[in-house]
Amino acid sequence: xxxxxxxxxxxxxxxxxVRYLTRxxxxxxxxxxxxxxxxxxxxxxxxxSSERSWLFAVATNLVRDEARKxxxxxxxxxxxxxxxxxxxMEEPEPSSLERxxxxxxxxxxxxxxxxxxxxxxxxxxxxxxxxxxxxALGLSVGSIGTTLARARRxxxxxxxxxxxxxxxxxAGGGEGxxxx
Amino acid sequence: MQHLDEGTIHAWLDxxxxxxxxxxxxxxxxxxxPCADAVAEARGFIAASSRILMSLDDVPRxxxxxxxxxxxxxxxxxxxVMSAVASATPDAVIDLASRxxxxxxxxxxxxxxxxxxxxxxxAATIVVAVGTFALTRAGxxxxxxxxxxDVALRQAAVADSAASTVAGPVVSxxxxxxxSPALGVASAANEVQQRAKPADERSVGSTARAEADQSGLxxxxxxxxxxxxxxxxxxxxxxxxxxxxxDAKRAAKTEERVTxxxxxxxxxxxxxxxxxxxxxxxxxxxxxxxxxxxxxTPPPVVPQPRPDTMAVQVFRGSARQSVEGRDAAxxxxxxxxxxxxxxxxxxxxxxxxxxxxxxxxxxxxxxxGQFVLxxxxxxxxxxxxxxxxxxxxxxxxxxATGQTATADIVLKPATTSLNQAVVTSSATAQRQRRDGAAAxxxxxxxxxxxxxxxxxxxxxxxxxxxxxxMTITPTSQQARTSFRQTPxxxxxxxxIVPSNADGVWYRARDLARTGAMPNGLWRPVGxxxxxxxxxxxxxxxxxxxxxPAGQVMRGTAEELDRASGTGEAGTVISVRSSCTP
Numbered sequence: 001x002x003x004x005x006x007x008x009x010x011x012x013x014x015x016x017x018v019r020y021l022t023r024x025x026x027x028x029x030x031x032x033x034x035x036x037x038x039x040x041x042x043x044x045x046x047x048x049s050s051e052r053s054w055l056f057a058v059a060t061n062l063v064r065d066e067a068r069k070x071x072x073x074x075x076x077x078x079x080x081x082x083x084x085x086x087x088x089m090e091e092p093e094p095s096s097l098e099r100x101x102x103x104x105x106x107x108x109x110x111x112x113x114x115x116x117x118x119x120x121x122x123x124x125x126x127x128x129x130x131x132x133x134x135x136a137l138g139l140s141v142g143s144i145g146t147t148l149a150r151a152r153r154x155x156x157x158x159x160x161x162x163x164x165x166x167x168x169x170x171a172g173g174g175e176g177x178x179x180x
Numbered sequence: 181m182q183h184l185d186e187g188t189i190h191a192w193l194d195x196x197x198x199x200x201x202x203x204x205x206x207x208x209x210x211x212x213x214p215c216a217d218a219v220a221e222a223r224g225f226i227a228a229s230s231r232i233l234m235s236l237d238d239v240p241r242x243x244x245x246x247x248x249x250x251x252x253x254x255x256x257x258x259x260x261v262m263s264a265v266a267s268a269t270p271d272a273v274i275d276l277a278s279r280x281x282x283x284x285x286x287x288x289x290x291x292x293x294x295x296x297x298x299x300x301x302x303a304a305t306i307v308v309a310v311g312t313f314a315l316t317r318a319g320x321x322x323x324x325x326x327x328x329x330d331v332a333l334r335q336a337a338v339a340d341s342a343a344s345t346v347a348g349p350v351v352s353x354x355x356x357x358x359x360s361p362a363l364g365v366a367s368a369a370n371e372v373q374q375r376a377k378p379a380d381e382r383s384v385g386s387t388a389r390a391e392a393d394q395s396g397l398x399x400x401x402x403x404x405x406x407x408x409x410x411x412x413x414x415x416x417x418x419x420x421x422x423x424x425x426x427d428a429k430r431a432a433k434t435e436e437r438v439t440x441x442x443x444x445x446x447x448x449x450x451x452x453x454x455x456x457x458x459x460x461x462x463x464x465x466x467x468x469x470x471x472x473x474x475x476x477t478p479p480p481v482v483p484q485p486r487p488d489t490m491a492v493q494v495f496r497g498s499a500r501q502s503v504e505g506r507d508a509a510x511x512x513x514x515x516x517x518x519x520x521x522x523x524x525x526x527x528x529x530x531x532x533x534x535x536x537x538x539x540x541x542x543x544x545x546x547x548x549g550q551f552v553l554x555x556x557x558x559x560x561x562x563x564x565x566x567x568x569x570x571x572x573x574x575x576x577x578x579x580a581t582g583q584t585a586t587a588d589i590v591l592k593p594a595t596t597s598l599n600q601a602v603v604t605s606s607a608t609a610q611r612q613r614r615d616g617a618a619a620x621x622x623x624x625x626x627x628x629x630x631x632x633x634x635x636x637x638x639x640x641x642x643x644x645x646x647x648x649x650m651t652i653t654p655t656s657q658q659a660r661t662s663f664r665q666t667p668x669x670x671x672x673x674x675x676i677v678p679s680n681a682d683g684v685w686y687r688a689r690d691l692a693r694t695g696a697m698p699n700g701l702w703r704p705v706g707x708x709x710x711x712x713x714x715x716x717x718x719x720x721x722x723x724x725x726x727x728p729a730g731q732v733m734r735g736t737a738e739e740l741d742r743a744s745g746t747g748e749a750g751t752v753i754s755v756r757s758s759c760t761p
Contacts (some may be wrong), residue, residue, distance in 0.1 A: 012222060013235075016622060022236070022237065023233055024234045026236070053352055058358070066223065097234065102235040103235050103236060106232045106233070106235045106236050107331050110232070110233070111234065121233070122231060122233065124194065125229075125230060125233050129196060130191065130194070130196040135482070143187075144187075144191070144196070145186075145187030145188055145189075145190045145191030145196070146185070146186065146187030146190075146193075147187075148187075148190045148194070148223075148400060149186040149187050149190040150186075150188070151229070152190070152222075152225040152226055152228070152229040153186075153225050154225070155225075155229050155233075156225045156228035156229055156232070157230070160228075
């Protein structure tokens with residue numbers, strides 16, 4: 001591919017790809033590295049028939065290869081960092097606290113999904129259609145609906161359950177505050 | 181006909197079924213109650229998933245656990261910037277903002293800044309003061325533990341220490357004149373600082389001076405030092421009950437000893453110390469003007485066993501807290517809370533945006549219409565509530581320090597007609613069918629109508645960072661994600677990656693603070709126009725607007741779903757150019 005083709009690819013897909021990877025990895029620096037590597041690989045291709053699914057598939061594979069060793073560790077660190085942040089802000093303004101907590105809960109909920117379900121959902125959120133998702137993940141088009149249904153249901157339910165737990169935990173602290 | 185399975189329902193809602201199957205699904209759902217319920221449930225899961233995934237986009241750059249204030253800098257997060265916007269002076273905002281803008285670049289480090297010897301000395305003094313005070317607090321905490329420290333007690337201790345840091349020095353300083361409300365803010369602050377000095381020095385004790393002497397940092401900048409130290413002590417005190425003991429342990433274990441000359445430079449280097457200083461001043465002034473409630477006894481000063489080394493060790497922990505915990509502590513010490521519920525007269529309204537005019541404080545109401553806004557400056561604040569389909573309501577709420585004010589808001593359905601430009605892209609056959617099917621789903625939202633165009637943006641929030649503020653008001657009932665269900669106000673800020681000569685990638689700051697951070701392309705057009713392009717979820721929106729600075733500019737946005745290539749009618753965009761770029 002020529003430089004200007006890749007530039008166009010970059011302009012068109014970089015935002016979505018980085019967001020997809022960030023959501024997948026929980027680390028934006030890492031996500032940007034992987035996205036860059038993906039575009040570099042695109043440069044080495046003659047042409048791409050389905051460019052978006054190609055990009056997402058390559059990025060996903062890069063993550064899979066690179067991450068195999070230390071992904072678990074990083075993800076754990078990410079959760080720790082989220083929790084730490086949430087804990088440090090004991091009584092700050094509601095929105096930033098809420099955001100930090102929501103992000104931590106969301107991260108856990110996303111991590112609770114099966115890898116295939118998670119990837120399908122993240123790709124769908126970036127606007128890939130069922131054919132592209134099937135291409136990128138090597139699944140049949142007919143199974144994508146079921147995969148997404150399972151992923152969304154589980155994500156929503158797990159998140160809700162964790163939030164309910166969290167609220168119960170927070171309720172005790174709230175009463176203490178009111179008493180003071 | 182067989183009922184639809186869940187996968188088919190999702191495929192249908194995603195617009196991914198072949199036309200004939202989609203038509204069949206639609207016909208079936210129209211006639212089948214259980215399937216209609218399943219469709220409604222699936223819609224809920226789809227929207228919830230999008231919302232949950234969106235909250236992941238708040239991921240900060242470095243996810244590894246924080247280092248305890250090492251030589252590399254603490255990069256301010258977006259939240260830092262926003263809270264600074266709420267409370268700091270303009271130049272502090274710019275300072276923070278420029279750091280934040282620089283921060284996203286991989287590997288880029290914030291510029292080092294060196295401070296003069298006097299400011300180092302001043303900071304060194306604080307350090308010891310903080311350490312000593314932290315120990316005091318820790319000691320007190322230990323003595324409390326015998327009786328079992330519950331949450332209420334901790335909260336009480338926090339409140340107590342917050343009060344004592346302001347009031348304590350005034351009370352214990354020998355010739356304390358009564359606080360005069362007539363004094364100007366600055367002079368009031370100064371006066372308290374002057375009075376506080378003897379107390380500070382006494383509590384720090386000879387050890388502190390010895391430490392300062394050893395470091396060869398004898399000069400002081402009393403005003404800065406005291407403003408810093410009060411704030412720092414305040415924060416350390418507030419955090420102390422839960423955190424300092426642990427931090428002290430951690431610090432004691434650390435091999436690396438922080439020298440007095442080194443540590444404070446890190447403290448001083450952090451741009452937040454500037455806003456620190458300011459909020460400390462404001463806080464003191466406010467307390468003074470209000471007539472400081474004097475505690476019955478000054479805070480106890482516990483004798484230090486080996487103060488010279490202990491003070492330094494504890495600094496690491498408490499100073500870190502003093503930087504990171506500043507929001508929490510200042511919120512606890514100087515601000516109030518507004519709590520309430522937004523209803524239509526009967527039931528609670530979810531997703532209404534509740535903001536405090538002139539601040540960046542705000543949130544969307546919960547499912548039953550509840551909201552809680554903490555960290556509100558005391559005084560009369562203007563609370564503004566908006567929701568699609570209802571008239572916006574503003575109300576003055578009196579907030580007292582440390583108190584919770586209640587404000588229940590009843591919204592009336594909007595009667596003003598839609599007179600903003602509306603997206604006119606034509607919907608495809610697929611889209612229309614989707615809409616048609618949606619009519620069979622239960623509980624459609626109220627028909628959206630929009631308030632007068634000016635009203636949507638008059639409550640302009642801080643524009644210190646960006647030059648444009650954009651309001652996005654989706655009017656579609658079939659909003660696919662939560663982003664599309666609530667009106668948004670976005671300020672464009674934070675350069676991310678230069679893409680070409682005449683365009684710059686910008687990140688929009690979501691003023692409603694609901695977590696969406698769409699990215700957009702911003703480009704000046706002519707002398708008084710801009711073109712914006714941004715994405716969120718699978719959508720791409722584009723708009724070109726022209727108008728003089730300071731005016732609200734409105735126009736039509738072209739919005740495309742990148743997946744299906746379908747447009748969605750109904751989204752209203754207005755952009756306010758708030759400064760000349």
